[in-house]
Amino acid sequence: xxxxxxxxxxxxxRVRFTRGRRLIIDDVDCTVPGSSVGALLGPNGxxxxxxxxxxxxxxxxxxxxxxxxxxxxxxxxRRDRARVIALAEQEVQDVPGxxxxxxxxLGRTPYLGAFAGPGDLDRAVVRRCLEDADLVELADREYDTxxxxxxxxxxxxxxxxxxxxxxxxxxxxxxxxxxxxxTMLGLLRELxxxxxxxxxxxxxxxxxxxxxxxxxxxxxxxxVAAGEPRRVLTPGLIRDVWGVEAQVLEHPSTGRPLIAxxxxxxxxxxxxxxxxxxxxxxxxxGARVGERVDEQA
Amino acid sequence: MSTTRAEAGTAGPAGxxxxxxxxxxxxxxxxxxxxxxxxxxxWAVGLGILLVASVVVAVTIGPAGLSPADVWASVxxxxxxxxxxxxxxxxxxxxxxxxxxxxxxxAVGAGLALCGAVMQALTRNPLADPYLLGLSSGASxxxxxxxxxxxxxxxPFAAFAGALVALAATLAIANAAGALTPTRTVLAGLAVSSVxxxxxxxxxxxxxxxxxxxxxxxxxxxxxxxxxWTSVAIAGGAIVLIGAPLLASARxxxxxxxxxxxxxxxxxxxxxxxxxxxVGTALLTGALVAVSGAIGFVGxxxxxxxxxxxGSRHRALLPLSALAGxxxxxxxxxxxxxxxxxxxxxxxxxxxxVGGPVFAVLMLRNRGLR
Numbered sequence: 001x002x003x004x005x006x007x008x009x010x011x012x013x014r015v016r017f018t019r020g021r022r023l024i025i026d027d028v029d030c031t032v033p034g035s036s037v038g039a040l041l042g043p044n045g046x047x048x049x050x051x052x053x054x055x056x057x058x059x060x061x062x063x064x065x066x067x068x069x070x071x072x073x074x075x076x077x078r079r080d081r082a083r084v085i086a087l088a089e090q091e092v093q094d095v096p097g098x099x100x101x102x103x104x105x106l107g108r109t110p111y112l113g114a115f116a117g118p119g120d121l122d123r124a125v126v127r128r129c130l131e132d133a134d135l136v137e138l139a140d141r142e143y144d145t146x147x148x149x150x151x152x153x154x155x156x157x158x159x160x161x162x163x164x165x166x167x168x169x170x171x172x173x174x175x176x177x178x179x180x181x182x183t184m185l186g187l188l189r190e191l192x193x194x195x196x197x198x199x200x201x202x203x204x205x206x207x208x209x210x211x212x213x214x215x216x217x218x219x220x221x222x223x224v225a226a227g228e229p230r231r232v233l234t235p236g237l238i239r240d241v242w243g244v245e246a247q248v249l250e251h252p253s254t255g256r257p258l259i260a261x262x263x264x265x266x267x268x269x270x271x272x273x274x275x276x277x278x279x280x281x282x283x284x285x286g287a288r289v290g291e292r293v294d295e296q297a
Numbered sequence: 298m299s300t301t302r303a304e305a306g307t308a309g310p311a312g313x314x315x316x317x318x319x320x321x322x323x324x325x326x327x328x329x330x331x332x333x334x335x336x337x338x339x340w341a342v343g344l345g346i347l348l349v350a351s352v353v354v355a356v357t358i359g360p361a362g363l364s365p366a367d368v369w370a371s372v373x374x375x376x377x378x379x380x381x382x383x384x385x386x387x388x389x390x391x392x393x394x395x396x397x398x399x400x401x402x403x404a405v406g407a408g409l410a411l412c413g414a415v416m417q418a419l420t421r422n423p424l425a426d427p428y429l430l431g432l433s434s435g436a437s438x439x440x441x442x443x444x445x446x447x448x449x450x451x452x453p454f455a456a457f458a459g460a461l462v463a464l465a466a467t468l469a470i471a472n473a474a475g476a477l478t479p480t481r482t483v484l485a486g487l488a489v490s491s492v493x494x495x496x497x498x499x500x501x502x503x504x505x506x507x508x509x510x511x512x513x514x515x516x517x518x519x520x521x522x523x524x525x526w527t528s529v530a531i532a533g534g535a536i537v538l539i540g541a542p543l544l545a546s547a548r549x550x551x552x553x554x555x556x557x558x559x560x561x562x563x564x565x566x567x568x569x570x571x572x573x574x575x576v577g578t579a580l581l582t583g584a585l586v587a588v589s590g591a592i593g594f595v596g597x598x599x600x601x602x603x604x605x606x607x608g609s610r611h612r613a614l615l616p617l618s619a620l621a622g623x624x625x626x627x628x629x630x631x632x633x634x635x636x637x638x639x640x641x642x643x644x645x646x647x648x649x650x651v652g653g654p655v656f657a658v659l660m661l662r663n664r665g666l667r
Binding site: 053056057058078079080081082083085086087089093095096097098099102103106108109112114115117162198 | 303334423545546548551552554555556558559561562564565566604608609610612663
């Protein structure tokens with residue numbers, strides 16, 4: 001349940017969520033081992049963001065539980081939960097008038113009372129998070145003037161200022177150039193080695209394979225495969241879930257899996273618009289994945 | 298975490314090297330923070346002094362040739378500290394006529410600016426203001442109806458009910474038309490305030506015995522001409538009772554800056570907080586409108602002006618907006634009652650002369666508004 005350092009793993013157990021009459025998350029079971037980087041993969045509309053929101057308690061699941069170690073996350077008070085879980089969204093919206101240091105200080109919200117100002121400890125945490133996200137030079141800049149990549153780092157630093165045990169990130173590499181993407185994921189891996197459990201929704205399979213300890217593949221609201229990247233990200237799964245032909249190579253220097261796409265699969269690219277309806281009859285893309293790789297049970 | 302960071306510089310696959318260097322003395326308070334704190338404090342003291350001076354000077358302005366010293370003497374005498382030095386007539390002008398009016402203006406201005414700042418944060422709409430979203434017109438209807446029915450005691454409560462109905466109507470109309478965007482909200486507010494303004498006029502016209510046009514103008518554009526110590530008590534009491542919890546919500550309002558999801562992930566009870574705070578602004582608006590009628594744009598102008606000075610953090614923004622709103626309305630009302638002396642201009646005309654252009658500038662500055 002917890003790793004050798006006593007860091008609790010995240011367990012989702014039969015989590016189900018409907019919005020309106022659409023089933024978005026369908027009996028999801030998944031685990032992210034403590035102090036590791038988990039990557040949440042899947043095509044657009046697979047339910048990645050929703051699953052993150054459910055774990056973060058932003059949305060309430062219709063059924064199932066999410067636990068950190070033995071703690072039922074839904075049973076925690078909202079404020080207490082915000083001290084355990086942080087969510088960094090991908091944001092490009094303008095937020096006028098706030099400086100970077102002030103945005104990061106928002107992460108202290110769950111620790112502050114109504115009237116008392118931030119104390120020395122809070123300031124120290126904010127400062128450390130600015131350093132961790134390499135933002136010290138930008139601390140006095142207005143958030144609105146930052147590039148997409150810089151904003152992503154600010155969002156990360158704000159989440160870190162919550163001093164969470166579990167860090168959730170929604171596409172943290174969007175809007176980033178290659179260097180910034182590698183920096184971001186390298187940072188997440190360092191944080192994980194330092195004792196933080198990370199779950200990030202990602203689009204880039206090679207990037208996920210290169211940095212994540214554990215991947216969870218979601219299609220149409222269901223987990224279709226989970227486990228070590230090397231074992232999960234197979235050409236067959238990529239074809240079934242994303243509808244593209246790909247070869248999985250070995251990275252010449254890191255030895256990590258490297259996904260080389262060739263073309264869109266000719267037959268039956270997964271229909272993303274009504275795959276939920278199809279899903280009820282079992283004819284969903286993910287359902288065709290023969291062997292469910294799941295080594296967490 | 299700092300240690301992790303230090304190792305990372307060498308071990309990380311894409312180490313962001315060079316960041317760990319000035320890092321380690323993290324306990325030292327950030328100079329940026331204390332600077333903003335100091336600046337906020339300086340502005341608070343400055344605006345506080347300016348407010349007191351404005352009140353004293355505004356009381357002297359007008360026929361009767363009073364001096365600030367006369368005002369002080371009268372105030373001290375009434376507080377039981379000094380001996381009365383003014384003639385009863387001049388003392389009456391200070392204490393019975395002008396002082397309550399100026400103080401009511403200060404309280405109403407402070408409250409409206411506070412409401413505007415809170416609404417702008419909650420609806421993430423830079424154009425939010427109790428007047429533009431229809432709350433003030435709704436409150437006017439409630440107030441006028443109660444006055445016609447002759448149950449004056451209920452005045453602030455009826456105004457509150459009117460404000461709440463108007464707010465609910467505005468948000469419901471904007472929401473039914475799609476997402477709650479700033480433009481839709483302002484348009485819905487326009488529709489709601491037109492209807493409630495018309496109802497106010499109808500009720501007054503139907504019931505009036507005297508100068509109904511003047512009466513209508515005072516409600517629709519706002520006026521502090523009738524302010525007495527009861528008005529000060531209502532507006533001031535509302536500021537204390539409702540303003541304090543609003544000020545205490547500064548942190549929550551900050552958390553709304555990045556949207557509902559982010560606020561929720563920061564531990565804020567999004568739905569409940571927004572509902573409570575919006576009801577709070579309706580309550581406060583109701584009490585203010587009961588005293589002054591629907592004065593526009595104060596809630597729009599002052600929060601934006603203060604943001605330019607101290608940024609968007611609500612711990613600084615809310616109290617400074619209130620102070621600035623008080624000063625602004627004291628002077629707007631002084632202009633309104635002296636410009637065409639002895640005739641009075643509804644104070645809303647003065648605030649609209651400033652507020653209209655500010656509204657236009659805000660639209661131009663926020664090109665991304667939808």
